[in-house]
Amino acid sequence: MIILSGPSGVGKSTVIRQLLAVKEFPLRLSVSATTREKRPGEQDGREYHFWKRERFQEAIAAGAFLEWAEVFGKYYGTLRSEVEPYREQGIGVILDIDVQGAAQVRQKCPDAVSIFLRASSLDTEEELKTLEARLRKRGTESEEAMQRRLQGARAELAHAGEYDYPVINDNLERAVAEVNAIISIHARGTGMLDELKEEAIINKVGGRFKLSTLIQKRMVALNTGAKALVEVKGGDRLAIVVQEILQDKIYLDASDQVKTRGTSAGDAARRAMLTDISDSGGGDD
Numbered sequence: 001m002i003i004l005s006g007p008s009g010v011g012k013s014t015v016i017r018q019l020l021a022v023k024e025f026p027l028r029l030s031v032s033a034t035t036r037e038k039r040p041g042e043q044d045g046r047e048y049h050f051w052k053r054e055r056f057q058e059a060i061a062a063g064a065f066l067e068w069a070e071v072f073g074k075y076y077g078t079l080r081s082e083v084e085p086y087r088e089q090g091i092g093v094i095l096d097i098d099v100q101g102a103a104q105v106r107q108k109c110p111d112a113v114s115i116f117l118r119a120s121s122l123d124t125e126e127e128l129k130t131l132e133a134r135l136r137k138r139g140t141e142s143e144e145a146m147q148r149r150l151q152g153a154r155a156e157l158a159h160a161g162e163y164d165y166p167v168i169n170d171n172l173e174r175a176v177a178e179v180n181a182i183i184s185i186h187a188r189g190t191g192m193l194d195e196l197k198e199e200a201i202i203n204k205v206g207g208r209f210k211l212s213t214l215i216q217k218r219m220v221a222l223n224t225g226a227k228a229l230v231e232v233k234g235g236d237r238l239a240i241v242v243q244e245i246l247q248d249k250i251y252l253d254a255s256d257q258v259k260t261r262g263t264s265a266g267d268a269a270r271r272a273m274l275t276d277i278s279d280s281g282g283g284d285d
């Protein structure tokens with residue numbers, strides 16, 4: 001299960017649409033139920049199940065929801081029937097839900113991978129400016145509704161740190177590739193890391209949890225301007241991080257801080273002392 005959150009206007013729907021078109025693995029978007037009004041172009045049962053408040057409340061009472069929350073004064077919820085039958089068939093399910101819903105799902109499904117999509121940067125004020133511009137351009141909201149969404153965005157951004165991966169959608173193609181790569185690592189347990197000798201990389205870093213921490217922290221660093229230490233065709237940030245690990249360019253120290261290794265003589269000497277996390281027999285280059 002993949003949780004995708006992010007403030008209003010960040011382009012979640014577009015990223016998801018493109019992601020589903022990639023079809024690298026069986027993946028389905030859960031269609032939520034909501035009590036908000038349909039926007040022009042939306043269809044009942046496609047974007048959402050558009051329900052009356054009473055129906056939504058009955059479904060809550062009947063335990064039909066995996067999670068539900070009130071967002072912008074309206075109910076939104078993930079129906080179990082949109083998730084469970086597909087997961088049983090080995091189909092990955094992606095949830096486009098808010099931070100409250102994500103917290104509920106994380107508790108119920110600890111194996112869920114969570115991704116927080118941001119518009120432009122990891123700086124909240126800068127991010128809010130970009131979001132406002134995008135919402136104005138979309139033009140689906142009244143001024144009042146837009147201000148409410150921007151306030152909501154500020155509140156959502158405060159929870160970004162609870163997610164496994166931050167992805168910046170400043171370039172759609174790259175954002176889709178990153179989300180795709182994250183899903184392929186976690187949801188299938190094979191994919192990219194399989195090709196690159198998954199066991200080797202996990203052992204090198206010191207376990208699955210450390211690998212996840214290292215990837216996550218290094219992606220944040222790359223997203224905030226750190227220079228890649230390897231060259232990867234296409235520039236997909238996750239592929240860069242995986243290559244940096246495989247080429248011994250980055251590692252986690254004892255307090256889970258990301259450290260980089262250059263290629264200078266001093267670095268080579270330091271690296272020689274770090275035999276516990278380097279490949280057997282691969283000490284010098």
Ligand code: 5GP
Pocket residue numbers: 005006007008032033036067068069071076077078096097098099100101102
């Ligand atoms: P919108 O009205 O723009 O379609 O969605 C508003 C917000 O509600 C988005 O942040 C979206 O992720 C969130 N949302 C949509 N469906 C659900 C759901 O089923 N559960 C929760 N908790 N949030 C949802």
